[in-house]
Amino acid sequence: MEQKMEQVDIFLYLHPKRIGKIKEGTYKYTLSCRGQQITGEEKTGETTEYRLALLCLISALQRMRRPSLLTIHTDCRYLQNGHQSIPAWKENGWTRAGNQELRNADLWKQVDKLFMGHAVRFKIEKMD
Secondary structure, three states: OOOOOEEEEOOOOEEEOOEEEOOOOOOOEEEEOOOOOEEEEEEOOOEHHHHHHHHHHHHHHOOOOOOEEEEEEOHHHHHHHHHHHHHHHHHHOOHHHHHHEEHHHHHHHHHHHHHOOOEEEEEEOOOO
């Protein structure tokens, strides 16, 4: 008998929220399933908002122990758009169309591996 996948909500919070280089950033995440929550928080040195978002997502996904139905709540469309582009990037050898460099490919490869076995959807919403 096939086991039913659990619904897990993942909430991602980034600070500061600005495009470009960040001297110091903080991310927080909350995983919520069946009324229980797991949280995490990390500070990073010089980075970008997009790398900060990817690091937050990776840290949250590393807490997953079994295949689940994931709803990722974030205000970062970069993550949603990237998730949709992963199959094309993989097919192109982790480059963008026209053989252009894929920024943050190291982190996108980790995300791809961590998404394996999960059903993933994104919910774009204001996160404070």
